[in-house]
Amino acid sequence: MLNVRNVVRDAEKAKDKKAAIGQDITIENFTKEDKSAHELIDEIGDVSKKTKGDLLKVGIDAEENERSGSFLQFDQSNVFSSSSSDSVELMNLESAIDKYSWVKDYLWQVVKPDADKYTARTALREQEEDVKSGYFVRSLPGTKEIFPIQTCMFIADENVMQTAHNIIIAEENSELHLITGCATGDDVASALHVGVSEFYLKPGAKITFTMVHNWAEQVEVRPRTGVKLYDDSTYINNYILTSPVKSIQSYPTAFCDGKNSRAVFQSIQSGQKDSIIDVGSRALLNGKGSAAEVISRAVSNDESQIFSRGHLAGLVPDVKGHLECHGLVLADDSRIYAVPELEASAANLEMSHEAAVGKIDEEEIYYLTSRGLSEEEATSMIVRGFLSMDITGLPDELANETQRMIDLSLDGM
């Protein structure tokens, strides 16, 4: 196990280490903000009307309808956190570390502090500068809360570097649903977001994590996510990005160590303007009978570039993996680069992939115009159809809600 000293030591060494993929960002160009720069709020409904609207677009309901709790981080400040559920604990990470001596054992275990400079800087802020931002969510053993916890990372000030370290634990045989939205305020043109998230699924646990991004056009985004799965646990990740961003690079990784553990990653990306989107999902199948599925749909508009990655590694016999990566290139100046990787280092496993990238079939457009749609309406219907996918594993209410979130974000396209 990493102790604090080792975290600092490793992070120190890696603080200028470029990420393995994605454009390099000069972190020094962004401003660090204090963790108390924004005042705490008493009620999530106290945020401005404008902010409420911004939050709603990424699935965060200030009315907290059908939510079991809410967490809000503005820049570096944890301004609100409250859970109404008996089954789920929600607080900022700092409070959790104070409350439970064992929380530190979950820090930097599935995301390494020296992975790259983004994780390193986040670790240094936390350990050296004592700026602990981010949330802690824990579902208690044997509980099942059907309403999701909503968490939001909001960038309110121009040019800040926002870091967050989130710890999510689903105790044995519990079920936990999270919706997380990331957004930027109106006055923000450029900023850097680094979010480190570590998930732990104890035996028999299930987590669904649905993330909607809506950044400003000049925001750089570097989430770093690791997921540890114990026996018979299930992790479902839904990711939706349909608005412009300067660049985003993320490659969440699930460690399916437990037997019969299962990870599902579904993502919908629509590249707008000159966004550079580099999103992948990785699962390392290490547990007997473990399985993973990666499904992505990407459309590129304008001059956007999308790198759609997937990596499944079967490391022991009797595991199963499927990777599916479909892309639609909508503009001549845009680009989709699908990179599906399968790796098998044991016999008797089942791994497959399916990748298809192309333009919209004109026949489909003509067919719809012959039903009275204009070419634009036809294109939009085809694109929406292409991006819609069955969202499995969510309770009905949440599935409908997620579909509404997808629709809402597609409306803005």
Added chain:
Amino acid sequence: MLLEIKDLAVEVEGKLVLKDIDLSIKEGETHVLLGPNGAGKSTLFLTILGFPNYKVLNGSIIFKGEDITNLSTTERVKRGIGVSFQNPPAIRGVSVQNLLKFESGQDVEKPLNNRMVDLSEKLKFNNEFLNRDVNLGFSGGEVKRSEILQLLAQMPEFIMFDEPDSGVDIENVELLAGQLNDLLDKDKKPAKRKKGGLLITHLGYILNFVHADKAHILMDGEIACSGDPNEILEDVRKEGFKGCVECAKCS
């Protein structure tokens, strides 16, 4: 006149497919278009519909007195032209139900209206089917029934059917024919019929259930002969298309 085609010549992908077509269809009339494979029947349909790949080199298409030769497909459809396709493409993520709502002018957020639900049931489509992606993995018969259902949602004034009966079993041909008759106002007295239709059929089986007023044989991009549907079909069955055209020439 509902539809009037004059001196029409059409090129597809650089190939002259239709040479010199003249065809007039009045309100209330249904015509049948016959002809061998590759004669240009579907091409004529898609040209009337205004698909961009079908280049009109000469001639004009007049619909309800308006020259529509240069209108887009969408505009033609809005003016009342509809078609059921021979081989429609599948569209992932677009459900039959959502298309029906669009075609019948309903709010997508609301449940399908009763009229469409009843019609779907008549065409033997259950709710599960209505939620399927349009044409994706449909059987031959399902494709045809779904095309007719969509026309029922649209209720066009002039309807073209491209082989609505091919690949359909006898029982389902009768079912489809019933809906075709509704679409074409066949239950109304001839004088009250407003709708017009043009029907492609190879086997002519559907004509046992749908009355047609006139038949045309299209050969090598031209209308080689026209006349009473029963007589022409009889001749084609006996003499083949060539023979039938020959005998039309000498008479």
